[in-house]
Amino acid sequence: MVFYIIGLGLGDEKDISVKGLEIVKKCDEVYLEHYTSILGVQKEKLEELYGRQIIMADREMCEEGIDTILENLSKTPEKNVAFLVVGDPFCATTHSDVQLRAIQLGIKVEIVHNASIINAIGCTGMQVYRFGETISIPFFTEKWRPYSFYEKIKKNREMGLHTLCLLDIKVKERTDENILKGKKIYEPPRFMSCKTAVEQLLEAEEKIAGKAFSKETKCVGVARVGFSDQLIRSGQMSDFLNIEMGPPLHSFVICADELHPIEEDMYKFYNQNSQKKDE
Amino acid sequence: MVFYIIGLGLGDEKDISVKGLEIVKKCDEVYLEHYTSILGVQKEKLEELYGRQIIMADREMCEEGIDTILENLSKTPEKNVAFLVVGDPFCATTHSDVQLRAIQLGIKVEIVHNASIINAIGCTGMQVYRFGETISIPFFTEKWRPYSFYEKIKKNREMGLHTLCLLDIKVKERTDENILKGKKIYEPPRFMSCKTAVEQLLEAEEKIAGKAFSKETKCVGVARVGFSDQLIRSGQMSDFLNIEMGPPLHSFVICADELHPIEEDMYKFYNQNSQKKDE
Structure with a gap:
């Protein structure tokens, strides 16, 4: 066996x-x-x-x-x-x-x-050896808005490292009401987009104001890594409020301030592509 | 095309x-x-x-x-x-x-x-999300003993993160003498063992004395990950001076001081195995 x-x-x-x-x-x-x-x-x-x-x-x-x-x-x-x-x-x-x-x-x-996304994220051009701790960004609710990822991003960036952000997946979740009632009724699945992740990241930066990153920080968004319609786009963090990445899964990279030459070239390459597709 | x-x-x-x-x-x-x-x-x-x-x-x-x-x-x-x-x-x-x-x-x-080793290192039981910057340990020579990995390990451990150490591979290398003479004579391939890595790590700690880690720091050594004769052993750093990991490739993990419960269980599991095979 x-x-x-x-x-x-x-x-x-x-x-x-x-x-x-x-x-x-x-x-x-x-x-x-x-x-x-x-x-x-x-x-x-x-x-x-x-x-x-x-x-x-x-x-x-x-x-x-x-x-x-x-x-x-x-x-x-x-x-x-x-x-x-x-x-x-x-x-x-x-x-x-x-x-x-x-x-x-x-x-x-x-x-x-x-x-897995942990090593395939190298497709962004950011070197897999230069990533710090991986963070998870959960869907904020009205009452629950945890910023615990913030300090980790800050430390990674202080060490000159990239941060891989894994975005929330909600599958077979029940509402509080249905849990209380003991009903096994499940909500439709939800997958966090890069756009939502950036909204929550910028909210955390606004509330904590610890200068971990800014609207201008270089980032790379990926969607459907390894799928035939995979999409990689780079840009400043706030650009992702307007970049449509399509269906799930999305993941997000907050870059270190200093990029190595090949990382810089890859960043530019995926940035040009972002421009083209936006026009 | x-x-x-x-x-x-x-x-x-x-x-x-x-x-x-x-x-x-x-x-x-x-x-x-x-x-x-x-x-x-x-x-x-x-x-x-x-x-x-x-x-x-x-x-x-x-x-x-x-x-x-x-x-x-x-x-x-x-x-x-x-x-x-x-x-x-x-x-x-x-x-x-x-x-x-x-x-x-x-x-x-x-x-x-x-x-790749970046994600497969999860086989040690150490969570892939809790790794900091990956370091490379090069073969020291008589004149060239770079300790640049030391500060990175220190920072990772200060942040409570594990460190994946990639160990040197020398393939198709030429001696300085043969390079000077313009001779394309290649040395036999060399692959760093966990033992050599630990000798060099402990030398760096002794010279720098920055308390990045010690002989007692928990570590996990892996050999031939993904091969049919893969070997995983855990122990204190100095234990690896005496643990025989067999043929290449080896990689090495310096653990964070605090292990999560499942990490602790996995550490113990690979430690028991180390004991058994040593007896």
Whole structure:
């Protein structure tokens, strides 16, 4: 019995590795974790390529249901299970936790790595070695407007580092009202755009006024990295209030003040493209 | 005409994505960049899977010869070229540069992402979002012992972040004597081990005495990430003077002082394994 955690990469069904595909094809059960990120294709496309039925694993299943899956597996020596993850297996804390739980049950765990936004963000031209701590920007609500990302950006920029901002994803969320009423009614999925991220970033800078960054700070926005219609645009932070990046997922880079020569060239390249498409 | 830059991932010939493999099979020329990293298999294995002959591209070819390759391509509209890179296409500055040069010649460039050490290092259990600037540790020589990595580690640790240390690779290097004599005689390849890295790290701490870290600082060493014989061991920094990690490539993580609960569990897990194998 082996529990395989397999990264699917960032784009479509064909971003799985040859090794990953061979493994999926021989597994008895195939789960797809789909609440920390999304792929650019429907699960039917994956099922067609894999020749396997896919069980969609939402947050509940990954956090609570996983124990049952693993316990069953530990009692079935001839069975192999694949747990598919968008990006790389270790792009979410949950997956290290799943790995540990499996090992504790005496199950052999094998990992198949793939691209994730953490390294694919190099497509912006900003060097992956020059990124500081990664931050997450959550959707602000009327009452909850946490600026905890602000100090991290400030420290990164003081150290001359870029900041990768992961933008909020809300999948299978319930309203406070429905939670109180115990109703399992889910809101439609929401994905934060670069525009919303910049609105919230500028609000944080206005409130805290710690000069972590400004409207003029160089930034790069990316949408659908690894998809066939991937979009990369660079500009000053406030430019992104008017740049339309299209469908999700978006991610955002706040650059260090000083760019290396090749970074500068790449920044200009994606800036020219921004200009062209805006005209 | 398209110039494809394709990441091969970290392990063997089967870590290429299904998409990448389909592209390589239809390309007229296939180059493999092989001086910034190494794969766990010989090029013959790749050629067998791809059904294509592979041209090995060393540093000279990537930095000087690439212009000729691109110029030829720009004059041949019906031709497609694949440029294969161990890891992800953007794990080395050189590849952004190659991309720009191609675009400037009017060549369409397509990127196929894959895993690289930057995100696969999550296999240590240390969260990829909590890493600061990545550092490189070069082989010290008698006269050249640069400690420039030291301040970066210090800053990362002051911010409560982990540090990924990339360890030196010397491929196709010439001695000063042979360079002076103009002789193209190359030294055998050298790959820095975790042990050597720790010797140099502790030397830097002893000389600078800035308390960036100590012999007791928690660390994780990895060898051959993504290979079938991958090894992960954790321990205090000085433990790695005695831990045998085996063949290359090695990478090294200097942990933040405070570990999150799952990080702590993973640290203990790889530490127990270290103990067992040492006994």
